[in-house]
Amino acid sequence: MPRVIHFEIQADDPERAVNFFKNVFGWKIDKWGPEEYWLATTGDDKEMGINGAIMRRNPMTSPTTNTIGVSSVDEYTAKIIANGGKIVMPKSVIPGII
Template sequence: MPRVIHFEIPADDPERAIKFYEEAFGWKIEKWEGPFDYWLVMTGEEDEPGINGAIMSREMGEMIKNAIGVDNFDEYAEKIEKAGGKFLMEKETLPGVGAMAAFEDTEGNISVLIEPEPMPE
């Protein structure tokens, strides 16, 4: 079955977006050595579940929406706001899913912060 394996975050100011995601989530971001401006985003260790992606100039594409999983919603909500992001809704908890809320980053991109409920053993 096809799965999402990469994401791209468009940005009006890529350097500002890089600073936001490094501060808010501790992601490692490095400039790609290719023929156009593109920054590779490493969201975690290779043996951890999840995907990596990129930040690119908005001219290369339009807005996208990502789901970003965390182990402590409130801790990361505070980091998002401190880094310049803003929440578009109050946190809500959906049974069987987890705590979540949509937020906007410094580039106007909308994502969802989610603390998934633990998997049943």
Template sequence: MPKVVHFEIPADDPERAINFYKEVFGWKIDKWEGEFDYWLVEAGEEDEPGINGAIKPKEFGNMVSDVISVDSYDEFAKKIEMSGGKMITEKMTIPDMGYTGSFQDTEGNILGIIEIFPMD
């Protein structure tokens, strides 16, 4: 069953946001080594319940969003559309990670889906 596996927090000033979340919650935050500005958030210890996430520049969207892991991006994009939702971004490849995109549900909420590539 698909479940929420990641959150994203948009920021006008990512460095300011990083400092805030580090100081307030003690989160570990490191810059992603990928093609665009994105900071990975470790929001607690591995043995604690919950999920990790990221801080992103607002140019990539200005709402906090959750990302749901699916086994087939294309299948779930189709299911979203057929059930009254709307895909709002094109399918994007994250090198060495998987496929992702954003959708709007029937209530206007923006979320993401991700199909993670199988690990060898």
């Protein structure tokens, strides 16, 4: 069964959000790439939960993104469309992540 494997939290001040989640929850958060994007490790991989990222808020996108791991993007794209869903962004490769 496909599971949520990654989340993205958008913030007006991402550096403030990074400090908030580090200080409150003890997350390990590291800058990733040239963009305003930080990868967040929320716990040990042996524990239940998922890791994610913090980024600058983009008013043109949804405020939260959840990534679901599937065996075939094309197969699940077809399922989404067949069940009334809408593809808002084409599939893409994320180097070093997926």
